[in-house]
Every structure is written in C-alpha cells, then in structure tokens.
Amino acid sequence: MNNYQIGIDIGSTCAKAVVLSSDKKILQRVLLPTGWSSVDTAEKLKEALGPWLPEADTVATGYGRACVPYAGRSVTEITCHGRGAAYLFGGPELTVIDIGGQDTKIIRLEQGQVSDFLMNDKCSAGTGRFLEIMAGTLGLRLEELCELASTGGGTSISSMCTVFAESEVTSLIGRGEKRENIAYAVVDSIVTKVMSQASRLLQGAGRVCLTGGLCELSYLRQALKKKLGRDVLTSPDARYAGAIGAALLAGKGAA
Numbered sequence: 001m002n003n004y005q006i007g008i009d010i011g012s013t014c015a016k017a018v019v020l021s022s023d024k025k026i027l028q029r030v031l032l033p034t035g036w037s038s039v040d041t042a043e044k045l046k047e048a049l050g051p052w053l054p055e056a057d058t059v060a061t062g063y064g065r066a067c068v069p070y071a072g073r074s075v076t077e078i079t080c081h082g083r084g085a086a087y088l089f090g091g092p093e094l095t096v097i098d099i100g101g102q103d104t105k106i107i108r109l110e111q112g113q114v115s116d117f118l119m120n121d122k123c124s125a126g127t128g129r130f131l132e133i134m135a136g137t138l139g140l141r142l143e144e145l146c147e148l149a150s151t152g153g154g155t156s157i158s159s160m161c162t163v164f165a166e167s168e169v170t171s172l173i174g175r176g177e178k179r180e181n182i183a184y185a186v187v188d189s190i191v192t193k194v195m196s197q198a199s200r201l202l203q204g205a206g207r208v209c210l211t212g213g214l215c216e217l218s219y220l221r222q223a224l225k226k227k228l229g230r231d232v233l234t235s236p237d238a239r240y241a242g243a244i245g246a247a248l249l250a251g252k253g254a255a
Contacts (some may be wrong), residue, residue: 004056007246008045008071009035009080010064013019013101013128014213015041016243024087024248028052029240038064046070046103057250063102075249077242078107078117084245085209086112088235093206097194097224097232098241099214101128104196118198128213129191130165134186137169138179146185146219152184165189175240202228210234211241 004027005020015251017030030048034041041064045055055101060071061080068074085096088107090167096107104127108116133143155177159165165186172182178202195202202208208228215238225232237244 001041002023002055002057002241003252005247006049006052006056006058007080007084007174007243007248007250008042008060008065009062009077009214009240009242009246010038010041010045010060010067011242012056012063012103014065014239015045015062016240017045017049018240018247019049019056019194020147020244020250026237026244029237029243032063038067038218039224042068042070045049049172059246059250061246070072072250075246078105078114078119080242080245082104082107082114082117082245082247083112083202083248084243085109085211085238085243087231087244087248088209088211088237088241089209091207095198095201095206096241097198097208097210098212099128099194099210099220100212103127104194104197105212106194106201107108108201116201118141118197118201131186131190133166134169137166138173138182138186140183142214142217146187146217148180149183149187151183152178155181155185157185157189187223188221189219190220191227194224207231208235209238211238213239216237 007018009016015032015034019028058071060068060074065074094109098105102122106118157165157168215234221232
C-alpha cells in the first residue's frame with residue numbers, strides 16, 4: 001500500500017482534490033474551477049498533486065471522473081459523498097444535503113454506509129447554478145445575494161423552472177420590488193425545492209449536514225435549519241466531501 005491516498009472530485013462547476021496520510025489526516029486540499037474541459041482540469045490537478053502522486057493510491061469521482069487517467073479507479077458520487085460526510089460528521093445516522101452546481105444529492109447514511117439516496121439531475125432548480133443565474137439577474141455575487149436575502153421577506157417565486165423563475169425575478173424588478181425581498185424569494189425557492197426533494201429521507205432521526213459548493217453560505221444553511229426545525233451541520237471541508245470520500249476509498253481493501 002502506498003503512503004498516501006488521493007481523492008479527486010471533478011464536478012460540473014469546481015474540481016476538488018484531497019491528499020490523505022496513512023492515518024487518514026488531510027495533508028492537502030486543491031480547489032479549481034472545472035471550466036469547459038474536464039480533461040484540462042484533470043491535468044491541472046495532476047500538476048498541483050505532482051509531489052504526492054508517485055506514492056499515492058488515487059480514486060476519481062464526480063461529473064468528470066472518466067477524464068482522470070492517472071486515477072487507479074473511479075467510484076460513483078453517491079458513495080464518495082456519503083463516505084466523505086461520514087468522515088467529517090460521524091454519527092450512527094446522518095442525512096447529507098449536497099447542493100452542487102448542476103445537481104442536488106440527498107444521501108441517507110446508517111452506520112457510515114449509504115442506505116438510500118435521491119438525486120435531482122434533470123433540472124437546475126434548487127442547485128448552485130440556479131442561484132448563480134438569479135444572482136446574476138440581480139447584479140450580485142452569491143455571497144451578496146445571501147447576505148441581502150437575510151434582510152428581506154414577504155415575496156415568493158412560484159416557478160420551479162429556472163427559465164420561468166428568472167422571468168419572475170425580472171418582473172419583480174420591473175414592478176419595483178425591493179432587491180432584498182427578491183433575494184429572499186430566490187433563496188427560499190431553493191430551500192423549498194430541496195426540502196420537497198428530501199422530505200422522505202428526512203423523516204427519521206439523526207443529524208443533517210450540508211455539503212457542496214454552497215455549504216459556506218451561512219444564510220442558506222440557516223434557512224434550511226428553519227425549514228427543518230433542526231440544526232444543519234457544515235464545515236469548511238464540507239465542499240471537499242466527495243474528494244475526501246474518494247481518498248478514503250483509495251486504500252487497498254477499502255469497501
């Protein structure tokens with residue numbers, strides 16, 4: 001067995017890589033925009049990971065996992081995100097809400113293993129891409145949108161389709177609705193969509209965590225917490241959950 005384990009998660013928006021030591025401690029994190037070519041992104045990750053690769057077992061996951069020729073094998077996103085969340089948050093029962101660039105994954109873990117999951121990959125509503133489009137329509141960055149949303153209220157967006165929702169936002173702007181109220185409606189629509197998707201898996205006991213590229217948006221987490229009626233955990237490493245899980249699975253004999 002090699003001295004290190006590397007996990008690579010090439011998502012639709014960002015690519016993440018994590019290097020683990022033999023005792024499963026994180027030694028390095030790499031974060032890059034995926035861009036238009038997963039092949040090019042994989043090469044950039046290879047450069048960044050250069051000193052570690054010769055002595056590492058490597059597993060790839062995510063949207064672009066087939067574009068990582070130097071990985072020993074690839075593993076599905078659900079398995080890797082579940083394993084990574086269990087590493088970060090532990091507990092006998094855990095529900096993972098992973099809001100990515102173009103999909104949202106809800107993963108139910110029991111004793112650290114995936115017992116059930118749901119995945120929205122046919123519509124961008126309720127994803128990071130939806131939030132980016134709405135923020136752009138309002139002339140804001142994601143962080144600014146969420147900060148503004150925390151001061152708004154009293155407005156809603158009824159459409160779950162990104163195209164029609166953007167049209168609703170444009171109409172609200174045209175009617176002179178306050179920008180903070182529109183921002184509130186945008187975030188609320190994402191939370192409502194995620195909760196609708198996750199309701200079946202959230203009926204049981206156990207903790208809930210938020211992973212993915214939006215995990216550091218504190219207002220989004222607070223909005224989820226309010227809808228759920230229970231705490232929603234996160235961590236600075238939560239956006240690396242897929243890469244961490246892939247790294248954990250890189251060791252020989254890992255299940």
